[in-house]
Amino acid sequence: MRPLDRLPPRRFETKRLCLRALEPEDAQLVFDLYASDPVATRHMSFPCTGRVEDTRAFVEGSAAYGRGEASDVEAYTWIFELRDTGEPIGSGGFGPKDDFALAGGYILATRYWGRGYATEAWTCLVDWARAQPGVFRIEATHDVDNPASGRVLAKSGMTREGVLANWTIYPNVSAAPRDAVMYAWARR
Numbered sequence: 151m152r153p154l155d156r157l158p159p160r161r162f163e164t165k166r167l168c169l170r171a172l173e174p175e176d177a178q179l180v181f182d183l184y185a186s187d188p189v190a191t192r193h194m195s196f197p198c199t200g201r202v203e204d205t206r207a208f209v210e211g212s213a214a215y216g217r218g219e220a221s222d223v224e225a226y227t228w229i230f231e232l233r234d235t236g237e238p239i240g241s242g243g244f245g246p247k248d249d250f251a252l253a254g255g256y257i258l259a260t261r262y263w264g265r266g267y268a269t270e271a272w273t274c275l276v277d278w279a280r281a282q283p284g285v286f287r288i289e290a291t292h293d294v295d296n297p298a299s300g301r302v303l304a305k306s307g308m309t310r311e312g313v314l315a316n317w318t319i320y321p322n323v324s325a326a327p328r329d330a331v332m333y334a335w336a337r338r
């Protein structure tokens with residue numbers, strides 16, 4: 151059993167954004183937009199290596215979405231675009247964490263920070279996910295030194311559950327594990 155018994159929509163629309171499924175051909179776009187930027191990726195869980203091949207491996211793996219059954223998919227990722235211009239601004243998504251829960255995250259290119267776009271996109275994804283009957287929990291964590299992400303999660307309706315000690319390695323910050331803040335939505 152998996153939390154999602156069907157594939158999520160390949161496209162969502164919000165007031166200002168279009169969220170469209172990541173495609174295998176998006177590697178260069180993702181690399182240029184944020185994956186090559188040490189500032190944008192500082193608090194992400196993947197290393198900012200400066201090599202497009204590394205981005206390609208991630209993108210091709212994530213873009214398995216849309217092939218096969220929902221149960222085979224490890225992660226669903228969408229590129230966020232401005233509806234007015236079609237300009238890509240970032241990405242985000244989620245994947246099954248276990249049989250009843252999803253875990254996810256997001257990132258924007260730095261020039262689009264501070265305009266509410268991450269909140270708008272993440273809220274759209276969470277709203278869809280929590281309407282799925284097999285989803286009992288949606289979680290996301292952020293580095294303790296990345297409070298802007300905590301605001302996005304709180305504004306999307308998720309609850310701050312606490313600080314997890316030595317939870318994960320943020321390789322662009324330090325080689326040692328760091329504390330993270332856990333946010334979740336839970337079905338009640």
Ligand SMILES: CC(C)(COP(=O)(O)OP(=O)(O)OC[C@H]1O[C@@H](n2cnc3c(N)ncnc32)[C@H](O)[C@@H]1OP(=O)(O)O)[C@@H](O)C(=O)NCCC(=O)NCCS
Pocket residue numbers: 189190191192193194255256257258259262263264265266267268269270291292293296297298299301302
């Ligand atoms: C985190 C991130 C997605 C936020 O995107 P965004 O579109 O700027 O977010 P929003 O505008 O929707 O909301 C940002 C909130 O953080 C707040 N904020 C920004 N910088 C902050 C800081 N240093 N300390 C505390 N709050 C901060 C803003 O004031 C806003 O909250 P408010 O609406 O209550 O005022 C973006 O900065 C980003 O892509 N960062 C790099 C990748 C990343 O960290 N991803 C999350 C990994 S867990």
